[in-house]
Amino acid sequence: MHTGRIIKALSGFYYVEFNGALYQTRARGLFRKTEESPLVGDIVDFQIENVTDGYITKIHPRENELVRPTVANIDQVLITMSLKTPAFSFYLLDRFLAYVEAHDIEPVVVITKMDLADDDDLIDKIKDTYGAIYPVFFTSQDEMNNDLLNIFENKVTVLSGQSGVGKSSLLNTLLPELELKTDEISSALNRGKHTTRHVELVDIGGGLIADTPGFSTIEFTEIDKYNIKYCFKEFNDYQNQCKFRECMHINEPKCAVKEALQNGGIKQSRYDSYLAIHEEISNRKERY
Numbered sequence: 001m002h003t004g005r006i007i008k009a010l011s012g013f014y015y016v017e018f019n020g021a022l023y024q025t026r027a028r029g030l031f032r033k034t035e036e037s038p039l040v041g042d043i044v045d046f047q048i049e050n051v052t053d054g055y056i057t058k059i060h061p062r063e064n065e066l067v068r069p070t071v072a073n074i075d076q077v078l079i080t081m082s083l084k085t086p087a088f089s090f091y092l093l094d095r096f097l098a099y100v101e102a103h104d105i106e107p108v109v110v111i112t113k114m115d116l117a118d119d120d121d122l123i124d125k126i127k128d129t130y131g132a133i134y135p136v137f138f139t140s141q142d143e144m145n146n147d148l149l150n151i152f153e154n155k156v157t158v159l160s161g162q163s164g165v166g167k168s169s170l171l172n173t174l175l176p177e178l179e180l181k182t183d184e185i186s187s188a189l190n191r192g193k194h195t196t197r198h199v200e201l202v203d204i205g206g207g208l209i210a211d212t213p214g215f216s217t218i219e220f221t222e223i224d225k226y227n228i229k230y231c232f233k234e235f236n237d238y239q240n241q242c243k244f245r246e247c248m249h250i251n252e253p254k255c256a257v258k259e260a261l262q263n264g265g266i267k268q269s270r271y272d273s274y275l276a277i278h279e280e281i282s283n284r285k286e287r288y
C-alpha cells in the first residue's frame, strides 16, 4: 500500500504520483456506494497491481476543493487582475479574495499587464490596500518574475481571475513548456477545438499548479451572510473586540471594525466591498 496524490483524471483512470513515479489507477466499485469520487489533488492510498497499475483504496479527508477547476487540497489561489484592459477593480479583487478565503485557501494577488502602467497612484493604492494583508506580485507577459516563481514550492496552486486578464499568458510565461504540451495532446487526439480540457496538476517551481485556469466569475451562493465577515482577513484583527459577539460591523454601536476604519487600520474600499457583498448575500437569502 502506498499514499500519493492524484495529478490527473482521464477516462476512468486516476494518475497517482508517488515517489516521483506515476501510477495509473482505478477507483473500482468502492466509491460508487458512498458517491464519493476521487478528485485531482486528492491524497489517496492505493495498491499496486503490477509495475505501473493499481487501484485506489482510500481517499484522505480533503482540506478544501474548488469546482472550477475541480481540484482538491489547494494551498493557494493566484488571483490575477490586470492593471488595464480590463481595468483594475478593487471591488472585483475583493470578491475573488473573499471567495478564496471562504474556501479556506490562501490567496496571492497577481497584478498583470504592468507594461501598460501609466498611473502610479493606482499602483500605490493597490500596494497600500493589499500589501499588508496578502502577498502582492506585479507581472507582465514578457517578463519572468522570479520572485513569483519562488512561491510554488511544496504547494498546490490554482490560477483564477476574470476573463482577459492574462491567466493563460501568465501560465505560459511561468511554464513555457506547457503550451507546447497541450498543443501536442489535442492534435495527437485529433479532437479539434472543442476539446474539454481535463485539469492536470503540473510541476512548477518545486510544487504543482493546475494547468487549466480556474473560475473567472464569483457567486457567493454557498456562503452565509453571517460568515462573509470572516472572509475579510484584516477584520479578524479587530472583530473580537466589538461590543457584540455577533456584530456584523454595519449598524452596531462600539464596533471595533468601524473604529479601525476611522483610524486607517481597515481601508474604506475593503469595507465598502464587504458591505456590498453582505447586502448581495442578504438579498439573495430573502428570496427563498
Ligand SMILES: Nc1nc2c(ncn2[C@@H]2O[C@H](COP(=O)(O)OP(=O)(O)OP(=O)(O)O)[C@@H](O)[C@H]2O)c(=O)[nH]1
Pocket: 112, 113, 114, 115, 116, 139, 140, 141, 142, 161, 162, 163, 164, 165, 166, 167, 168, 169, 170, 213, 216
Ligand atoms: N500588454 C499586455 N497584454 C497582455 C499581458 N498578458 C496578457 N495580455 C493580453 O491579454 C489578452 C488576454 O490574455 P489571456 O492570457 O488569454 O487572458 P485569460 O485571463 O487567460 O483569458 P480567458 O481565457 O478569457 O480567461 C491577450 O490578448 C494577451 O495577449 C501583459 O502582460 N501585457
Ligand SMILES: [Zn+2]
Pocket: 239, 242, 243, 247, 248, 249, 250, 252, 254, 255, 256, 257, 258
Ligand atoms: Zn463590529
